[in-house]
Amino acid sequence: MALIMIELKNVQKSYDGGATLAVANTSLTIERGEFLGLIGASGCGKTTTLKMINRLEEPSSGEILVNDRNVVDQNPEQLRRNIGYVFQGIGLFPHRTVAENVAAVPRLLQWSAGDIRARCEECMEMVGLPFDEYGDRSPSQLSGGQQQRIGVARALAARPEVVLMDEPFGALDPITRSELQEEFKSIQQNMALTVVMVTHDMTEALLLADRIAVMREGVVLQIGTPKELLNNPSHDYVRDIVAMPRRRAQRLEELMRNE
Amino acid sequence: MSDNLREQLLLLPAYFQGHLLLTLAAISMGVLISVPLGVWAEQSARVKRPLLAVVSIIQTFPSLAILALVVALLGGRIGFLPAFIALTLYSMLPIVRNTVTGLESVSASVIDAAKGIGMSPNQILREVKLPLAMPVIVAGIRTAMVWTVGLATLSTLVGATSFGNYIFTGLQTRNLVAVMVGSFASASLAVGLDGLVASMQWLLEKRSEAVDSARLKRIRLSVYGVTAIIVSLALYGLIPKPRADFVVAGKPFTEQYIMAGLLAQELEEAGFSVEQRLGMGTAVVYEAIRNGTVDVYVEYTGTVWANFMSRESNPGREGIRSGVVEFLEEQNVTTLGFTGFQNRYALAMRRDRALELGVTSIEDLIPIAAELSAGSDLEFFGRTEWFRLRDLYNMDFADKLTFDTSLMYTAVAERQVDVISAYTTDGRVAAYDLLLLDDPRNALLAYDAMILASENAAAQPKFVQVLDSLVDSISDEAMRQANRLVDVDGESISVALEYLGDEMAKN
Ligand SMILES: Nc1ncnc2c1ncn2[C@@H]1O[C@H](COP(=O)(O)OP(=O)(O)OP(=O)(O)O)[C@@H](O)[C@H]1O
Ligand SMILES: [Mg+2]
Numbered sequence: 233m234a235l236i237m238i239e240l241k242n243v244q245k246s247y248d249g250g251a252t253l254a255v256a257n258t259s260l261t262i263e264r265g266e267f268l269g270l271i272g273a274s275g276c277g278k279t280t281t282l283k284m285i286n287r288l289e290e291p292s293s294g295e296i297l298v299n300d301r302n303v304v305d306q307n308p309e310q311l312r313r314n315i316g317y318v319f320q321g322i323g324l325f326p327h328r329t330v331a332e333n334v335a336a337v338p339r340l341l342q343w344s345a346g347d348i349r350a351r352c353e354e355c356m357e358m359v360g361l362p363f364d365e366y367g368d369r370s371p372s373q374l375s376g377g378q379q380q381r382i383g384v385a386r387a388l389a390a391r392p393e394v395v396l397m398d399e400p401f402g403a404l405d406p407i408t409r410s411e412l413q414e415e416f417k418s419i420q421q422n423m424a425l426t427v428v429m430v431t432h433d434m435t436e437a438l439l440l441a442d443r444i445a446v447m448r449e450g451v452v453l454q455i456g457t458p459k460e461l462l463n464n465p466s467h468d469y470v471r472d473i474v475a476m477p478r479r480r481a482q483r484l485e486e487l488m489r490n491e
Numbered sequence: 492m493s494d495n496l497r498e499q500l501l502l503l504p505a506y507f508q509g510h511l512l513l514t515l516a517a518i519s520m521g522v523l524i525s526v527p528l529g530v531w532a533e534q535s536a537r538v539k540r541p542l543l544a545v546v547s548i549i550q551t552f553p554s555l556a557i558l559a560l561v562v563a564l565l566g567g568r569i570g571f572l573p574a575f576i577a578l579t580l581y582s583m584l585p586i587v588r589n590t591v592t593g594l595e596s597v598s599a600s601v602i603d604a605a606k607g608i609g610m611s612p613n614q615i616l617r618e619v620k621l622p623l624a625m626p627v628i629v630a631g632i633r634t635a636m637v638w639t640v641g642l643a644t645l646s647t648l649v650g651a652t653s654f655g656n657y658i659f660t661g662l663q664t665r666n667l668v669a670v671m672v673g674s675f676a677s678a679s680l681a682v683g684l685d686g687l688v689a690s691m692q693w694l695l696e697k698r699s700e701a702v703d704s705a706r707l708k709r710i711r712l713s714v715y716g717v718t719a720i721i722v723s724l725a726l727y728g729l730i731p732k733p734r735a736d737f738v739v740a741g742k743p744f745t746e747q748y749i750m751a752g753l754l755a756q757e758l759e760e761a762g763f764s765v766e767q768r769l770g771m772g773t774a775v776v777y778e779a780i781r782n783g784t785v786d787v788y789v790e791y792t793g794t795v796w797a798n799f800m801s802r803e804s805n806p807g808r809e810g811i812r813s814g815v816v817e818f819l820e821e822q823n824v825t826t827l828g829f830t831g832f833q834n835r836y837a838l839a840m841r842r843d844r845a846l847e848l849g850v851t852s853i854e855d856l857i858p859i860a861a862e863l864s865a866g867s868d869l870e871f872f873g874r875t876e877w878f879r880l881r882d883l884y885n886m887d888f889a890d891k892l893t894f895d896t897s898l899m900y901t902a903v904a905e906r907q908v909d910v911i912s913a914y915t916t917d918g919r920v921a922a923y924d925l926l927l928l929d930d931p932r933n934a935l936l937a938y939d940a941m942i943l944a945s946e947n948a949a950a951q952p953k954f955v956q957v958l959d960s961l962v963d964s965i966s967d968e969a970m971r972q973a974n975r976l977v978d979v980d981g982e983s984i985s986v987a988l989e990y991l992g993d994e995m996a997k998n
Contacts, residue, residue, distance in 0.1 A: 288607055313609035323604025327622045337608050386608070 238262040243294035256450040265424040269441030316387030316395035324371040331367035337390040355385040509652030512728040521582030529590025567778030574646030582635040589631025593624030640681040659770035735766035740785040743770040750789040786948035793936035808937035825949035827942040828962030835938035839913035852929035864890035866908035880934035918975025
């Protein structure tokens with residue numbers, strides 16, 4: 233078994249015939265079972281990076297290996313069925329029930345009806361929305377946060393080894409959010425999932441990720457463990473963004489003291 | 492219930508069935524063609540614009556023109572097929588357009604997600620895009636359905652049975668009951684079918700609800716039931732009926748309904764089975780008798796001379812007769828004989844108005860025409876006859892107005908116009924006490940009514956012998972009275988037939 237699960241080699245992606253450079257000459261490796269946080273300002277190329285891993289976008293140059301195999305050598309549909317994906321826009325199927333949404337990938341993989349049903353119950357339980365109560369609802373009958381949780385359940389349903397997540401917890405209230413973060417972290421550890429998670433929230437990245445990649449304008453400025461980033465930031469930008477949670481905590485403390 | 496209404500309602504099953512089959516067949520074919528075309532167009536910008544342009548252009552064609560074009564393209568074939576093709580073409584625009592719009596309106600994030608979880612383009616289309624576009628597509632189908640039900644009434648003009656038979660016969664024979672029955676039936680069918688599709692769509696949307704309520708079950712059962720009944724009713728029409736021995740046809744005006752009835756009556760009395768195709772356009776019925784889809788109908792010499800032979804001269808009554816018979820012979824159409832009456836154009840005025848102006852012939856109009864107004868049917872002022880009349884008498888009217896035939900008579904009766912282009916056997920000539928003006932310079936053509944037979948029918952001695960009894964059997968006056976019974980007195984065609992039968996027995 234390869235130690236490295238995902239590898240990007242000199243990957244570059246431009247749009248509009250080269251006018252927009254979304255991702256510039258990026259190389260990075262993600263180990264099996266590793267949780268990588270991808271953080272950076274809006275429009276810096278996070279989603280594009282994620283989409284190239286399961287071929288929703290094709291790199292303009294460079295190559296990407298998943299499980300030691302170049303993704304371009306794989307059937308894109310097969311590749312995607314084996315990689316869980318939580319979409320930034322959630323993207324639940326509005327004409328399907330919640331349960332059918334969760335069952336989408338297992339159904340594509342032609343699991344038996346019984347297996348699908350059992351797995352649906354399991355995954356929905358995992359994200360805190362019991363099958364019996366929510367399974368027959370239509371997605372429009374869920375709150376935004378509940379929809380996001382179903383998006384996570386759908387990504388996990390077919391027991392993928394790799395899960396790509398694009399701001400999966402964005403629409404959740406702080407309490408549900410931290411519950412789900414912890415829940416997800418333990419699932420990831422138990423199942424040795426390889427996860428790449430895009431987030432805007434440095435606290436989330438620090439709490440969940442084994443390593444964090446900081447992106448700016450299509451370039452990965454630095455990649456390292458939270459500790460490395462805190463202690464040895466390579467750029468001012470990295471230092472600022474990593475220090476953000478701590479700064480905010482200090483501000484809060486000051487506020488409390490002044491009361 | 493009045494006899495008239497009862498008579499109309501007896502026709503309902505046959506007309507309903509013809510209309511239903513035509514509509515359902517055209518709509519089904521329209522869906523089968525248009526939805527895939529819409530899918531194709533949505534996937535390729537190169538296809539989309541030209542395709543939408545073509546289906547829109549089809550839609551802008553007058554529906555009658557499309558019907559006539561299809562008949563012509565099919566080599567003069569009449570009946571179900573041309574009507575079916577024309578209606579299918581007509582149904583395409585709303586379905587294609589709504590399919591494209593529906594597919595395009597599916598949210599990009601949903602399609603992205605479908606792709607992202609590993610659906611193939613085909614699966615995305617079938618499992619995501621089409622179901623999500625379905626409400627819009629169904630709305631298009633419903634629009635097309637309502638149009639098609641309405642337009643199907645026109646297919647009567649190309650010899651396909653529909654509720655149009657009520658409407659055209661009724662309009663021409665001034666039978667308002669028939670017009671009402673036809674319009675009401677057509678509207679009810681449109682509303683009914685629309686409701687049926689709407690409830691099917693509703694059921695489809697409810698399909699995902701896990702538990703069936705008793706009410707839902709009941710509704711589902713009744714929708715399926717009604718659908719099954721309607722489809723089997725339509726399909727019943729496809730069972731080939733024993734072909735009638737002869738097909739009798741006629742054009743859409745009273746005299747033609749009467750004459751077709753007379754032909755049918757004679758043949759039936761002789762033991763033949765007869766199918767009537769009424770209210771067909773002149774060019775259509777002529778084409779049909781040439782290719783044998785129609786066996787017999789009554790035509791007028793002047794019509795053949797001017798319309799089909801495109802002659803501009805006027806060699807007089809006998810000259811036209813012999814020229815026409817000879818021409819028809821070449822076209823494989825047999826002239827069984829002349830019925831004895833002539834239904835030509837004549838300029839006519841109210842008798843009191845003519846007296847006041849001292850007019851008895853067209854020549855008397857020459858000095859005063861420039862101060863008179865004239866009314867005609869939709870055709871007359873466009874025919875070569877009118878141009879010849881204008882040139883021969885060297886005159887023109889101050890105003891020339893065109894009317895629907897019955898309104899033309901009303902116009903002259905109510906003094907809105909001074910002169911009209913009347914038909915010589917029209918019952919309204921006598922009813923409104925109109926004076927037919929002499930035509931000493933022979934501008935207007937002779938229109939002897941003649942019985943035309945297809946090659947196949949004319950080859951059967953018994954058929955020829957039976958219809959021989961109608962040759963030279965009806966005078967101008969008798970025909971005028973028969974027309975009058977229907978057009979003025981509001982009697983049904985069968986009353987007019989009885990009258991003609993009595994008249995013929997007298998001779
Ligand atoms: N299909 C596309 N065509 C053209 N430009 C694109 C396309 N997709 C993304 N881009 C551009 O590429 C850049 C990176 O986009 P990307 O979606 O990866 O940003 P992001 O980091 O995910 O931002 P956010 O946090 O707002 O989601 C942006 O400048 C964006 O405008
Ligand atoms: Mg993004």
